[in-house]
Amino acid sequence: MGDERYSRNEALFGPQGQERIVATKATIIGLGGLGSHVAQQLGYLGVETQKPIDCDVVTSSSLNRLVGAVDADIAAQTKKVMVAKRMVEAINPSADVQPVYAKISTSEAEAAIAAADVVFGCLDRDLLRLVLTELCSRYAKPLFDLATDTGGEGDELWYGGRVAFANGAGCLVCRDVLDQQEIRRDSMSPEQREVHDRIYGVKRGALGETGPMVVSVNGVVASLAVTEFMVFVTGMREPVAHLTYKGHVATVGRNNDPPEPGCYFCTGIWGSGLK
Secondary structure, three states, X not given: OOOHHHHHHHHHHHHHHHHHHHXXXXXXXXXXXXXXXXXXXXXXXXXXXXXXXXXXXXXXXXXXXXXXXXXXXXXXXXXXXXXXXXHHHHHOOOOEEOOEEXXXXXXXXXXXXXXXXXXXXXXXXXXXXXXXXXXXXXXXXXXXXXEEEEEOOHHHOEXXXXXEEEOOOOOOOOOOOOOHHHHHHHHOOHHHHHHHHHHHOOOHHHHOOOOOOOHHHHHHHHHHHHHHHHHHHHOOOOOOOEEEEEOOOOEEEEOOOOOOXXXXXXXXXXXXXXX
């Protein structure tokens, strides 16, 4: 591209690969601990058109992991999407970051997904991931979905995350990535949820309480996702369908299980929104 900015990138995947990255339009849903890492890394990689989608503002508890946020953003109630815009355009003045301050269920968010070449899902609830899966399937958009989590106590403590890739031949549903019990509970009315919890009990995570979350674990998972994006866009290799990072035992593994056939999202509605 005749630009020293990307000379080290081009040493790995060539000028044509860099041109493909620069031309890619990326939409990121969720600009918290994971999404802010993704936005930053895409900015350094050379993605110039980004649409970050989020409906939240910076709080004091965000500052341990929200890349680009500063203390002054708390009093200013700065929107997370505006933090992303400020950060990416500071990294690369040629970048065009178009923030969407909205929920995923809005027409604004749907339009941003429909306009994307690649979508990153950085959400915290599986019901929202299911909504995103449907939108990406309808508009035939490649989706990199990210998640981090922790659990256990003492010697049983675990922490890590995963990256799942969906592109019409396997998705979060037919690869059994989503927690169907969590989705069912989140889909209930408040009255139904109260009855359900009284009968069956409920885990802390389902109550919406926040657990441990640190910047380094988010960074590892985001880096895995952006690397899979890089190889996908440049043509270096096919992205892996499902990567799992286990920080407590310092491993990254891949799930090679085939998706369930006849998936509604992969075959039933794939590309139907383009007709």
